[in-house]
Amino acid sequence: MSDCLFCKIIAGEIPSDKVYEDELCYAFNDIAPQAPSHFLVIPKAHIGSVSEIDGSNSGLVAHIFEVIAKITAEKGIESYRVVSNIGEQAGQSVHHLHFHVLSGRDMTWPPG
Ligand code: AMP
Secondary structure, three states: OOOOHHHHHHOOOOOOOEEEEOOOEEEEEOOOOOOOEEEEEEEOOOOOOHHHOOOOOHHHHHHHHHHHHHHHHHHOOOOOEEEOOOOOOOOOOOOOOOEEEEEOOOOOOOOO
16 A cells, blocks of 8 residues: 555565564564564555454465564563554554564563
């Protein structure tokens, strides 16, 4: 999608701090980290949010979770939180599906 920030990052039009890449997804460090380690994993295909996941694209989401397990294992991260914000009230600011992976500090529950 031409006006999507994360599509521009995938295309290399906006610089990013790459963590991982394969044919289906891209991972990069968050520009405003909320924990000592905070990276995002996104599908290369434009999907607006979790609300747009269905039988046609859920395999991609399964792949992303495999990638999250792989990246965290390689980094030696044993405890972490995966978050996806959906919609304005939940705090979604970029409308391209992304999973925050946060670690390295104590986290509260329930989240604020
Ligand atoms: P959300 O608010 O859940 O939609 O998450 C969007 C995330 O994207 C935020 O944590 C931002 O800090 C992050 N972000 C925005 N622009 C960039 C960028 N150019 N590079 C890396 N992360 C970004």
